[in-house]
Structure formats: C-alpha cells, structure tokens
Amino acid sequence: MKELLLIAVSAAIVNNVVFSQFLGICPFVGVSKRTDQAAGMGAAVIFVLTISSLVAELLYRFILVPLHFQYLETIVFILVIAAMVQFVEMFLKKAVPSLYRALGVYLPLITTNCAVLGVALNNVDKYDYGILAGTVNGFATAIGFALALVLMAGIREKIEYNDIPKPFRGTAIVLVTSGLMAIAFIGFSGII
C-alpha cells in the first residue's frame, strides 16, 4: 500500500507529466485557454489514461510476453489506444450520456496525447511495474496532467488582460509561464 502511495505521489506531483517529463505539451498549450475547457480535458485524460494503462499492461503481460512479441509493443499500444478511445466514446454515449456530454469533445483529441502512449511504454519498459502499480501510475499521472492544465488555464485567463510584448503573444508567453511553474514543481523533488 505504501509503495502504491509513493508511486502515486511521485507520478502526480514530483515527476509531473507536463513540467518534468514533457509529455502531452500539445494539449497543454492548446486547451488551456479557459478553465472549464481545461477541466473537461483533464477529466477525459484521467478517464482514458487509467483504462489505457490497465489494458496495455494486460496485453503486454498476457499476450506479448508469452508470444515473445515484445518488439511490437509500440505498434500494438498505439492501435489499442486509438481503438479504445473510440470504444470509450461509444460506450459513454450510450451508457452515461451526461458524462459523454461533458467529455465528448475532448475524447478524440486524446489519441494524439503522447502522455497516454508514454505512460504505457514507461510502465512496461522503464519501471517494469505490475498490473496494479501500472494502473495506479497511469491514474496518478493523469491527475498530475489535469492539475497542470487547470492551473495553467487559471493563469492564462489573467494573462489575457496583460500588456505583453508582441512577439511573445500566444505560445511564447505560455511557455515562459510554464517554465516558472516548472521551477515551482522542482521544489517538490525533496519530498520523496
């Protein structure tokens, strides 16, 4: 239990997916203009990343390893993630329409979020977590992503009203802000 908690805190805050691992920067810059959109995207990522890290772990342990097909992991994972996003979307539409209405827009965009594939690959290659720990890692990573996204959106709503030098408008000022936030997140590295 203690181990799982450590994995979760480390993935969500200490090794934050955006500020420390640089995964999922495109949606982080693209969908962080308004807090409500950011929260929707964050929730969709939490949902998909948790399920996809579970499915990727299961596939890897029970199909790829017994057949010695580990070298196909990149191809298998990306196809499974793409297909699964579609299934999740269809399932939500039928089963939980209210959740679908809240997340529906952001679900198709998640296929191109490199955090999803990155976590699945890191789980089996870098950390070699088991099924449970891998899923916890996926969930906590997504929490970290949602946290970063909502914080950024909050700051960007304020930035709108500031007088920024012209070349810095748009993405450049977002990157400068992210850099300052990354400095703040480095401060967490002492807690584990």
Place this chain on the structure above:
Amino acid sequence: MNKYSERLYNGLIKENPTTVMMLGMCPTLATTTSAINGLGMGLCTLVVLVLSNVVISLLRKIIPDEVRIPAFIVVIASLVTIVQFLMEGYFPALSQSLGVYIPLIVVNCIILGRAEAYASKHSVGLSMFDGIGMGLGFTIALTILGAIRELFGNGTIAGAQIMPKSYVPISIFVLQPGAFFVLAILIAVMTKILSRPKKVKTSEESAHDPATCEPADCAGCASKGSCGKQIFAETVKAGVKDAQGNGGDEA
C-alpha cells in the same frame, strides 16, 4: 524557385515545425539537454518523416479514405519500430539518453500532420522533399535549442569546452524550466523576424501569423490550409456546439 527547393524552404523557414507551427513540442522540450541529443532526436524524426512521406505517397491511391488515419498510424509505427532498433543497435548511448521519446515519434504531430496534409495528396518526389525540408527544419531547431542550453548550462557545445574555465554554469538551462524559457525566446525571435517582411508582401492576402492569431481569424486567412490551428479549433468548437446542442434537447 522550383517546386522542390520551395518545399525545402517551406520546411526550413516559412512553416518551420518547431518555431512557426509549434508541432512536436514534447521531444523538442525533453531531448534538448545537449546539442548531440537534439541532433540525434532531430535526425531520427527526419528519417521517419521522409520514409513515412514516401510510403504514404506511394500508397495514397490504395488506402481507402475512411481508414486513412489508422493506416497512416500503422505505417508510421512500423517505421518508428525499425528506427528504434537501429538506434539501440548502433548508438546505444544516444538511444539510452533519448529513452521513451524515440517510440513516441509515433505520436509526433509533425509526422501524421505531413502525411495527412501533404503526402496523401502529392507525388512521391515532392513528398520526399517535403519530408526532408520539414525534418531538417525540426533538426536544426532542436540542435540550436540543444546547443544554447548546453552552452549556458554546461559551458560546452557537443562536448567541447567553449566558455572560459572561470565561467560558472547556470544549471537551470539544462533543467526542465530552461527548456521552456529557451524555446519561448526562440519562438519570439522567429515571430519577430517573420512578421516584418510579411506586412509588405502579403498585404492583399492577409495571412495571419499562426503564432499569434486567434482561431476566429482563420476564415479570411491565406494560410489556413497549412496551419493546424483551424482544424484543432474547429474540432473543439464543433464538439462544444454538439455537446451544448444535446444538452438543450434533453432540457
């Protein structure tokens, strides 16, 4: 300028994937801790991009339109797996330091973007040059970024000591925040340079600068086809409308 060199110019300067289009930000930020790493990552992407453009351009009449995106992804993922194993075999140290970002070339939006926007509609030769131009633009941007970060953060470029011995390295440049700061400044400089001649040249075309424009401006923009912003914004907007529409019906 003929068509082929126009493709190269387009990839290197006009639609530079890193500083103008802002695609593939994750490897840009993550792997540029040194000039060598940036160069290695850029060359890997270049190889995959050129090969995928050629293969997809060859297959463009065979792949049915409805399943083109999954088909592109399979082609790209296969090429990336090949490159990944070549790197592990021939450059184990570089492969180690780039880590998960080599397999993540699959989800690099530059590659799928060029496949969808260019290679699936143009001939093999042009697609190859488009891949080379875009790939070189990406490689050069990554190498410059890596060199700047390495120079200030470590006093060296590609391992060779440049700064005098008395120079105290500013280690924030090689840490994560440094990546954000240096890229932000690079983008700002590029925006400044590109925005100057544009005012004279394209006054009638009214092309917007993709770095600063709002999705709302896309309707009258001359470069809306090449810029991913509109497609992305439309997807979000259409979805929001769809979601709101559904909500209204139920209420």
